[in-house]
Amino acid sequence: MVTVKSVKVDGESIHIFNSALYIFESSMCYTLQLDVIVSEVVVNRYKAEEQLIIEVEMEDGRIMSSIMHLRTLPGGLPQLNLYCDIEDPEEYPGLHIVNESDSEFPDIETGITLEDIRKVEMPNEKITLKLTLPINQVEWLKNQKTRDLNTLFKELLEGHLG
Template sequence: MVAIKTIKIDGEEIHIFNSAIYIFESSSGFTLELGIIVSEITVKKYKNEENLIIEIELEDGRIINSIMHVKILSGGLPQLNLFCELDDGQEYEDFDRVNEKDSWFPNIEEGITLEEIRKVEMPIEDISLKLKLPIDQIEWLKSQKKSSLSQLFQEFIHDYWKKGY
């Protein structure tokens, strides 16, 4: 199996948690397939792109540069599945091969959890809350800076969660 050392998307190196690169053989030809487990932030950044410029550095020192199409698989860990058509699969003789009739595909999610991914890169999202509060508390909330309120709620939720309520 060919191992990946680094991956750059549009010139920017991304953190990968696991990956698989292989040749997919079908009746219509060959495609180079790249499956990578990445952070939720990386998926969000690239999920609406059709094509990306990919640079793959393999452990053996080879570099593959290609424009690849993006597929997003939902339901499991955050991952990008990238592929490009190949004229001839012989150039990649040492790569694993998957035939369209096979039931085997590389399982890149094995041994990785979402918690481990979030330890490396935690997504931060905005949230809006609708609360009924006394007017003096509303006035106080409105007078606070957003960053201060965010920090206050993070600490409160962390402490509340930690106590197991």
């Protein structure tokens, strides 16, 4: 099976934790598939896109570029499923061909945890809190810059979460 060395999306390198590049054979067509485990940040960046320009560098030095469609898969680890129809699978030597009747597809999640992914790239998420505080504390909070409050709460929580 071909090993993926790096992936660029619209010219930008993304960090991949694991991947599978293969050909899916159905009764109607052949589809080139690239499944990649990425960070939640990467999924959020591209999840609204329908098509992306993908460049894949393989361990053997080959480079493949294609416009591919995007599917994001719910549940499990954050991943992108990229695919495009192809005419002739023989144009892609060394790629594993998976048939629609096969019971097993490449499992790229084995050995990777969400905690491992977040050590590389931790997503930020907005949160709104409703607090009841004395008026002087409310006034102080309102006078602070958002960036400073983010830093303050991050440090406070890191101290409590370890």
